[in-house]
């Protein structure tokens with residue numbers, strides 16, 4: 001297959017934005033859609049292809065918008081449907097795609113469907129949710145929000161029954177055994193796709209169906225429903241994508257790609273904590289291990305990879321021992337821990353060490369998949385562990401050193417969350433404007449890395465193979481595509497390492513450093529020895 005025939009998402013760079021946190025155009029202390037529109041040029045110059053926006057729908061915000069009260073309306077803090085249409089047009093005008101969250105599994109308890117479901121036993125809405133006279137069904141299903149919820153069932157006084165919820169009790173699960181629910185969701189998809197969005201990040205997809213005697217995750221019936229949504233997209237919306245949020249082991253996520261007839265993309269959750277493990281331990285083996293457990297996926301489907309997002313750094317896909325180790329190393333203060341994860345941002349996790357931050361990104365970009373950058377991580381933003389829930393990694397974007405970081409003209413106490421004002425992460429020194437004007441900033445280096453990755457489609461479509469080296473501290477990945485080769489060398493340790501590569505087929509060829517765009521080495525014999533500094537990475541193209 002020729003590179004130019006690849007579907008757009010295969011080689012895309014994604015950027016995750018929380019509208020509330022990005023830019024406030026009205027001065028009410030909340031980011032909004034016109035604010036995001038005003039920053040599209042910034043996102044574009046970063047080298048981004050597609051923006052993923054967190055839920056922007058009407059919501060009582062018990063779960064920051066993942067509790068939807070009306071799928072057909074925009075939260076008034078964010079603007080109007082017309083603003084949203086303008087956002088889509090302005091994004092497209094700049095060659096940017098835009099996908100939104102699609103929260104399939106549950107609604108808010110304030111949604112009219114649930115209001116009727118609980119109060120009108122005879123209405124069709126009763127069967128829109130999962131009700132039971134007892135709270136002991138599906139007892140093999142785990143509790144996800146462990147720090148707040150004691151059960152997946154909550155009692156509702158009005159209905160006189162228990163309702164099922166995998167997340168907060170204010171988020172009752174929809175009943176996907178009911179075809180009307182499937183039809184409703186298809187209508188929701190249609191509404192937003194007709195407005196021009198380029199697809200959805202489908203939230204919490206493993207949990208749609210419950211069956212006794214199972215853990216109620218990844219069930220065949222769930223896959224059937226999702227395949228139905230995909231068929232609907234195929235029929236009417238060619239080129240638009242479905243991205244699966246299935247926080248599962250790779251062999252289970254593999255099922256969400258189906259035979260190329262389910263999701264176009266799926267997050268690779270388990271590789272993420274292992275990148276942090278590998279860098280802290282100075283040991284490539286966690287990456288070798290998880291990639292050895294990662295099956296091939298169908299043509300024209302793609303992994304979506306990330307280092308951080310709007311949630312806690314999840315430690316669900318590691319062993320109990322690894323989880324303890326990650327908590328000790330990366331979340332020494334109990335405030336940094338939440339559920340089975342760590343509520344910190346990328347820069348603080350990596351000691352604000354730009355070399356390590358770039359190494360982590362380079363590692364991510366060296367692996368198969370289309371990467372996502374979480375807003376603010378490109379400048380190395382900090383977090384605020386004292387805010388509740390996951391709010392500490394959702395603080396206002398730091399644009400410049402003016403009051404409120406240039407995010408909003410509201411009074412400080414009217415902001416939806418405080419800006420970061422202290423220490424190395426204070427907006428006074430760490431902001432987009434400072435990053436743009438300093439040629440050595442993390443922002444410039446990230447932008448360059450993104451550009452290099454994107455101008456080499458080998459990263460998106462090529463095969464990958466780990467090359468054996470004696471130093472377990474180094475990860476060496478060979479990417480190959482249509483006779484082209486790039487060797488990615490990542491020194492994960494805090495010491496210099498000399499590695500020897502066996503390249504008998506490439507004798508007399510030249511290694512080109514594609515990050516610095518310079519000749520690196522003439523390969524004179526079957527073996528070549530390369531010196532790397534602590535936490536250094538090299539992307540070397542083999543050229544004639």
Ligand code: BGC
Pocket residue numbers: 063066067103167203204245310311
């Ligand atoms: C989202 C979370 C949200 C949960 C429930 C997740 O997977 O990423 O932010 O709380 O779904 O909707």
